[in-house]
Amino acid sequence: MTSGSDPASGASGSLPPQLRPVRRISARRRDESHRVASPLELFFDLCFVVAIAQAGGQVVRVIADGRAGEGLLDYAMIFFSIWWAWMQFSWFASAYDNDDVLYRLATLVQIAGVLVLAAGVSRVFAEHDFLAVRLGYAVMRLALTAQWLRVAGATTGTERGMALRYAGGVLLCQAGWLGVLVSPGPVRPWVFLAMAIAEICVSPYAERRVKSSWHxxxxxxxxxxxxxxxxxxxxxxxxxxxxxxxxxxxxxxxxxxxxxxxxxxxxxxxxxxxxxxxxxxxxxxxxxxxxxxxxxxxxxxxxxxxxxxxxxxxxxxxxxxxxxxxxxxxxxxxxxxxxxxxxxxxxxxxxxxxxxxxxxxxxxxxxxxxxxxxxxxxxxxxxxxxxxxxxxxxxxxxxxxxxxxxx
Structure with a gap:
């Protein structure tokens, strides 16, 4: 065996594609056999449930204090942020999970984002302060934007266009979410609703010409x-x-x-x-x-x-x-x-x-x-x-x- 083909030599070019620390990201097949959730995805889910537990505990306290309407509204807004970030990652991963170092790091950044969000949940229910929640949400969404830009850099044609539309749409929405922070209390739910609708519209817009290959x-x-x-x-x-x-x-x-x-x-x-x-x-x-x-x-x-x-x-x-x-x-x-x-x-x-x-x-x-x-x-x-x-x-x-x- 030559040194160029020795995995122990440390040269990433000598390793099989599946063992290289950084690999070209490409769409996975929809008919791929034995396609199951990865350990990273399971870890991702468990960390997201931390935020759900925080939101559940706070809504219990607020409703028990006799402020059900206020508590349920805050709960619905926080839960949307958690669910939407989780869902967007899950569909992306189903289509493009290549499990290399960059993909893992971007996913861990998203986990860090949801933990920041979880840390800010109590301030939402106590003071209607959404700063930490919005910061954590932005971290999660920007990390996913980086993943879509990786796809755009590795693909051509309509698939590249889809990836760029996803990245651009997510970035525009993050700018719009600033409105939730600066809007007065009575208007905030309506601003939130408008931004939630905008987020939901990104996927149909991005995939209007080509569909992602989720499994x-x-x-x-x-x-x-x-x-x-x-x-x-x-x-x-x-x-x-x-x-x-x-x-x-x-x-x-x-x-x-x-x-x-x-x-x-x-x-x-x-x-x-x-x-x-x-x-x-x-x-x-x-x-x-x-x-x-x-x-x-x-x-x-x-x-x-x-x-x-x-x-x-x-x-x-x-x-x-x-x-x-x-x-x-x-x-x-x-x-x-x-x-x-x-x-x-x-x-x-x-x-x-x-x-x-x-x-x-x-x-x-x-x-x-x-x-x-x-x-x-x-x-x-x-x-x-x-x-x-x-x-x-x-x-x-x-x-x-x-x-x-x-x-």
């Missing part, structure tokens, strides 16, 4: 893993609330219905979301666009579910300044929204017959009715969710048996 199985796995992590955070938040209530107020008997009902709700949320694989449905850009963007509601409602359970527990032990009906609604409304959204984006494409189609919307209505069940509201909602899973499973088995007999 259906990979992108569905990424969304599924993030859903699991968010649901796990809901379990952690609810567990901490019940533990605190038991230790500080000796309220084990009073909190058992909340613990049992909350656990049933989270278990059912997981089961329903992963009843059937979705990647086969993501055949076109339009289908993937609606599905991917619609997950804002799924992620936000899944995160809000844990916060709601914590608020309901606080109300039970006398640490929340709101009515029992309102406290119950912080659990039942997110769960109902979650069920309807999962049905609209996912389940309805894999169910046949009116009865099966009505299971999730009907369950959402029944869970909303549980809001009025007083102390037993959360347990009742959990039992309805468990019954929903059992009913859906039974109908699926019966349909499969019927199809097998007629085959």
């Amino acid at each position: 259906p199985h990979h992108i569905s796995e990424r969304y599924g893993l993030f859903t699991i992590i968010v649901l796990s955070e809901s379990v952690a938040a609810a567990t901490a609330a019940v533990k605190s209530g038991i230790e500080e107020n000796d309220a084990l008997a009073e909190l058992l219905p909340y613990a049992a009902g909350g656990l049933l709700l989270v278990f059912a949320a997981w089961w329903i979301c992963f009843a059937v694989p979705i990647h086969g449905h993501l055949r076109s850009r339009r289908q993937a666009f609606v599905w991917g963007y619609g997950h804002y509601v799924i992620f936000a409602s899944a995160a809000a579910l844990g916060a709601g359970i914590e608020i309901a527990v606080r109300k039970e032990v006398g640490h929340a300044d709101l009515s029992r009906l309102a406290a119950n609604a912080t659990v039942t409304v997110p769960m109902a929204v979650y069920l309807v959204t999962v049905w609209a984006l996912h389940s309805r494409f894999f169910t046949a017959g009116v009865i099966r189609q009505l299971v999730l919307p009907g369950s959402a209505g029944a869970i909303l009715a549980c809001t009025f069940a007083g102390h037993w509201s959360i347990l009742a909602a959990g039992l309805v969710a468990a019954l929903t899973v059992a009913t859906g499973t039974a109908l699926t088995v019966r349909t499969a048996a019927r199809e097998a007999r007629t085959a």
Whole structure:
């Protein structure tokens, strides 16, 4: 073996392409086999959940203090920033992840950005100060812009144009986000809404001539893993609330219905979301666009579910300044929204017959009715969710048996 072909020689040109520290970035194939989430992507998701946990903890405090409208508005704005940065990276990575040193460094910079954002969450809820949140968001978006510029430098033609439009659109939006910082309080939500719409329009504008080569199985796995992590955070938040209530107020008997009902709700949320694989449905850009963007509601409602359970527990032990009906609604409304959204984006494409189609919307209505069940509201909602899973499973088995007999 010559020194030019010896990997130990340290010359990057002598290494196989997959081992070189810096490699040309190019589109990955949509039909690539065994395409799964990488360890870096899993690390990325876990760090993003830190920001979600911060937002959930702060919204619990604000709602428990009787400022629900104010808290929910701030929560929605912060959650959009987290979700949008996560989603844009996930779709980029599905198309262009080459896992070289520059790609890893840019991803780690995005992680640093979300941690800056997480550090500023409490100031948003306490003082409506968005400076740290916007700074962290800008760090994440500028790091992704650098990735798109890498693509532009390594490609030609329409693909290069797409990459430049992405980079330019993201940069223009970052300038626009300054308006959120300088706008007065009553106007700020409207400025935020305008900038959120502008951000959403960047992707259709950038890909109007050529589409990025995202991988259906990979992108569905990424969304599924993030859903699991968010649901796990809901379990952690609810567990901490019940533990605190038991230790500080000796309220084990009073909190058992909340613990049992909350656990049933989270278990059912997981089961329903992963009843059937979705990647086969993501055949076109339009289908993937609606599905991917619609997950804002799924992620936000899944995160809000844990916060709601914590608020309901606080109300039970006398640490929340709101009515029992309102406290119950912080659990039942997110769960109902979650069920309807999962049905609209996912389940309805894999169910046949009116009865099966009505299971999730009907369950959402029944869970909303549980809001009025007083102390037993959360347990009742959990039992309805468990019954929903059992009913859906039974109908699926019966349909499969019927199809097998007629085959």
